[in-house]
Amino acid sequence: MNGIELITDNIPSIRAMQRLSVPLWFALILKRQNKCSLVPPDWLNLKSLQDFYQYEVNELTSFAKLPNNWLEQSKLIFEYASDDINDEVYKLKSLVQDLKEIRMIKVQKGLQLINESHLQLDNLSLLEINEIRPFVVEIMGKLTSLDKSTSTGMEQDEMQYGDNDGDIEDDL
Amino acid sequence: MEFDDILEEFERETRSHKYNEVEVKRSDFQELQNAWISERMCPELLDYKQSLIDRILSRIRVQIEFIEMNSIELQTTERDIKLQLMIIESELDRVNFILRSYLRTRLSKVDKFTIFIRNDEDLVQRLSPAETQYMESHFRALIDLYNSLFLSQLPEQLQALDDTGGGISMIEEPDLDRPVFVKVINDTIETIVIGEEEIDLIPGSIYLIRYSAVQRFVYNQDVLLI
Numbered sequence: 001m002n003g004i005e006l007i008t009d010n011i012p013s014i015r016a017m018q019r020l021s022v023p024l025w026f027a028l029i030l031k032r033q034n035k036c037s038l039v040p041p042d043w044l045n046l047k048s049l050q051d052f053y054q055y056e057v058n059e060l061t062s063f064a065k066l067p068n069n070w071l072e073q074s075k076l077i078f079e080y081a082s083d084d085i086n087d088e089v090y091k092l093k094s095l096v097q098d099l100k101e102i103r104m105i106k107v108q109k110g111l112q113l114i115n116e117s118h119l120q121l122d123n124l125s126l127l128e129i130n131e132i133r134p135f136v137v138e139i140m141g142k143l144t145s146l147d148k149s150t151s152t153g154m155e156q157d158e159m160q161y162g163d164n165d166g167d168i169e170d171d172l
Numbered sequence: 173m174e175f176d177d178i179l180e181e182f183e184r185e186t187r188s189h190k191y192n193e194v195e196v197k198r199s200d201f202q203e204l205q206n207a208w209i210s211e212r213m214c215p216e217l218l219d220y221k222q223s224l225i226d227r228i229l230s231r232i233r234v235q236i237e238f239i240e241m242n243s244i245e246l247q248t249t250e251r252d253i254k255l256q257l258m259i260i261e262s263e264l265d266r267v268n269f270i271l272r273s274y275l276r277t278r279l280s281k282v283d284k285f286t287i288f289i290r291n292d293e294d295l296v297q298r299l300s301p302a303e304t305q306y307m308e309s310h311f312r313a314l315i316d317l318y319n320s321l322f323l324s325q326l327p328e329q330l331q332a333l334d335d336t337g338g339g340i341s342m343i344e345e346p347d348l349d350r351p352v353f354v355k356v357i358n359d360t361i362e363t364i365v366i367g368e369e370e371i372d373l374i375p376g377s378i379y380l381i382r383y384s385a386v387q388r389f390v391y392n393q394d395v396l397l398i
Binding site: 001002004006007008009010011025026029033035116117118119120121122123124126129133136137140141144145147148 | 193194197198200201228231232235255256258259260262263264266267347349350351352353364366367369371376377378379380381382385398
């Protein structure tokens with residue numbers, strides 16, 4: 001096939017039996033037409049997934065460095081290109097599921113640490129963040145406003161029903 | 173200079189030009205994705221990415237022209253062009269989706285914070301000319317509607333839409349204290365202080381933190397909203 005100039009990239013001309021790095025969506029179009037086979041990413045095999053899983057089990061306070069969209073990638077590859085994977089797909093699938101679950105449990109444990117100022121969540125993928133986003137943002141917003149109202153409330157108490165516009169520092 | 177040298181140089185130049193073009197395209201797309209996600213996650217309206225959007229739009233136009241030119245003679249051509257067209261169309265859809273969502277997100281914020289934005293010249297500067305025009309005419313239409321429906325029946329001192337008296341402001345403002353997820357890109361020298369806590373932002377890390385604390389880093393793109 002001849003090269004194609006796209007909006008976000010240029011695809012070089014493609015010949016048979018050639019290894020090439022292209023965007024995943026593009027590879028999937030070719031794959032669906034049986035025009036190519038996919039080379040799975042280097043983290044998507046039994047060995048590295050097991051390593052990642054071990055890491056998640058051993059390290060209780062941090063997350064393994066998986067690619068930013070590993071869940072999406074693995075789902076697409078399992079769905080459309082499972083015949084290109086060298087390992088047994090069902091084992092990989094269950095490993096990915098295990099990884100997903102143990103990470104979610106760790107996130108939920110980590111949420112105990114939530115306070116009104118901040119929370120650090122390194123190496124969490126976008127999908128996992130979006131999974132907890134509605135809940136966490138709501139709770140932290142509430143904590144923030146609670147924190148504000150208690151601190152201003154205390155100030156007001158000490159001012160003994162003083163005028164709102166008064167200088168707080170002086171009264172303290 | 174020999175003839176071959178000239179040819180070689182020419183080839184090198186064109187090749188490096190091609191290479192750069194790919195780099196620009198990729199980084200533009202990355203930037204568009206970042207702008208889109210940031211806009212969706214940010215409580216306030218961010219700067220309009222004028223030059224980026226212009227570049228993307230002009231590339232979209234080229235692709236549409238290509239599709240139109242080639243689909244006319246589709247009956248006669250072979251299958252290769254069909255596949256090519258399909259690839260170009262699906263990419264077009266992908267880019268269009270992000271672009272639309274980006275612009276719509278901005279418009280929904282413009283709708284929500286119209287009065288707040290109109291009161292601040294700096295904020296109006298963040299809009300594109302088309303967005304400013306939209307905001308003005310939408311605002312006009314809304315006021316006309318309110319007036320003809322019920323505002324004219326109310327006592328005069330209650331007719332204002334931007335009343336801030338009485339302890340409650342009628343002007344809707346973005347909640348800058350809302351928590352956001354950010355990813356730190358560059359080293360930030362300053363330490364963030366919230367209450368009694370000091371927070372150092374480490375590059376590569378992901379934080380959940382209130383927007384007001386990282387606002388200035390979002391502006392200069394030291395941190396990315398995700």
